[in-house]
Amino acid sequence: MITLNINGKATRADAEPDTPLLWVLRDTLQMTGTKFGCGMGLCGACTVQLNGEAIRSCSTPVSAAVGKKIVTIEGAATDKVGKAVQDAWQKLDVVQCGYCQSGQIMSAKALLARNRKPSDQDIDEAMGGNICRCATYVRIRAAIHEAAKTLA
Ligand code: FES
Numbered sequence: 001m002i003t004l005n006i007n008g009k010a011t012r013a014d015a016e017p018d019t020p021l022l023w024v025l026r027d028t029l030q031m032t033g034t035k036f037g038c039g040m041g042l043c044g045a046c047t048v049q050l051n052g053e054a055i056r057s058c059s060t061p062v063s064a065a066v067g068k069k070i071v072t073i074e075g076a077a078t079d080k081v082g083k084a085v086q087d088a089w090q091k092l093d094v095v096q097c098g099y100c101q102s103g104q105i106m107s108a109k110a111l112l113a114r115n116r117k118p119s120d121q122d123i124d125e126a127m128g129g130n131i132c133r134c135a136t137y138v139r140i141r142a143a144i145h146e147a148a149k150t151l152a
């Protein structure tokens with residue numbers, strides 16, 4: 001048994017240390033908001049925050065998350081930055097099919113937590129690893145600027 005800090009709560013999970021964090025979230029804990037895309041760190045669908053940093057949970061062993069703060073999409077809007085991101089996403093109607101969007105939101109939240117006024121280039125750099133097959137990139141960028149305005 002391991003204990004993880006997920007969205008501010010101590011959560012026990014029965015998992016081997018080398019199990020990817022994504023599987024523990026989705027299969028063991030039934031937290032299915034975090035998505036499986038490629039399983040190889042290439043698409044960003046599985047992005048969560050670990051101590052504030054956006055990481056790919058498909059290629060992070062659960063042992064690397066022990067003792068750190070994990071934030072998933074289920075807890076994303078519980079702080080000021082996450083709420084601003086969620087509101088901007090809704091206001092600009094960013095989502096198309098939605099599959100990539102948990103990861104997009106977690107990467108956007110991590111970006112705005114460290115940079116309250118990101119340029120287009122900052123956004124492209126931070127979001128470059130989050131692929132959207134519906135090509136919502138223009139709305140994602142606009143929503144990040146919108147959230148930054150709210151947070152200013
Ligand atoms: S599922 Fe993790 S990066 Fe694609």
Ligand code: FES
Pocket residue numbers: 095096097098099100101131132133134135136
């Ligand atoms: S909204 Fe469909 S993959 Fe991004």
